[in-house]
Amino acid sequence: MQPIRILFSSISGNTRGFIQKLSTYANDQQAINPSAPLIEAVEISDLTNFTDETTPFFVCVPTYLSGGNGIDNGVKELMTNTLGEYITYNRNAQLVQGIIGSGNRNFNEQYVLTARRYAHATNTAVVADYELRGTSQDVERIYSILTKLA
Numbered sequence: 001m002q003p004i005r006i007l008f009s010s011i012s013g014n015t016r017g018f019i020q021k022l023s024t025y026a027n028d029q030q031a032i033n034p035s036a037p038l039i040e041a042v043e044i045s046d047l048t049n050f051t052d053e054t055t056p057f058f059v060c061v062p063t064y065l066s067g068g069n070g071i072d073n074g075v076k077e078l079m080t081n082t083l084g085e086y087i088t089y090n091r092n093a094q095l096v097q098g099i100i101g102s103g104n105r106n107f108n109e110q111y112v113l114t115a116r117r118y119a120h121a122t123n124t125a126v127v128a129d130y131e132l133r134g135t136s137q138d139v140e141r142i143y144s145i146l147t148k149l150a
C-alpha cells in the first residue's frame, strides 16, 4: 500500500510530536501487518520551496488565530499561513484528501478553526481533530481514520 502522505506545520512542536508518534505507530502496525501503510510526513515552513504536489495528501494544521470570536468574524490566521498558501498553490488543493486539525478546546468556538477554514478553502472536510500533542488513543484513532480514507 502507498504511504499516507501528510503535510503539516508546527510552531511550538506539538504537531511535530504528534506526527512523530503517528509515524512510529504506523511502523509498528506494518511490522504486525505488512499491508498497513506507513506515514510519509513533510513539514511545511517559511523555508519550504513551493512545488506542485503529485500524489494525494492529508494536511495537519495547528490553530493560531487572533481577533474574532467565532467563525468568519474578523479572525486572522497567524503562523500557519505558509501551509495555507502551499496547499492552495497551483493545483495542489485538488490533491487534498482531508484536513486534520489540532488545537486547544479552551478556545471554544475557535477550536481547530484553521482546519475548518482549510477544509472550506479546499472543498474537503476536517477528518479528525485532537488537542495539543495528542494522546496514544488519538494516534490510534487518527491512524485508523486515515487508513480508511487513503
Ligand SMILES: Cc1cc2nc3c(=O)[nH]c(=O)nc-3n(C[C@H](O)[C@H](O)[C@H](O)COP(=O)(O)O)c2cc1C
Residues within 6 Å of the ligand: 009, 010, 011, 012, 013, 014, 015, 016, 062, 063, 064, 065, 102, 103, 104, 105, 107, 110, 111, 112, 113, 131, 132, 133
Ligand atoms: C497564540 C496562540 C493562539 C492559539 N489559538 C488557538 C485557537 O484559536 N484555537 C485552537 O483550537 N487552538 C489555539 N491555540 C492552541 C494551539 O493550536 C495548540 O497549542 C497546538 O497544539 C500548537 O501546535 P504546534 O505546537 O505544533 O505549533 C493557540 C495557541 C497559541 C499559542
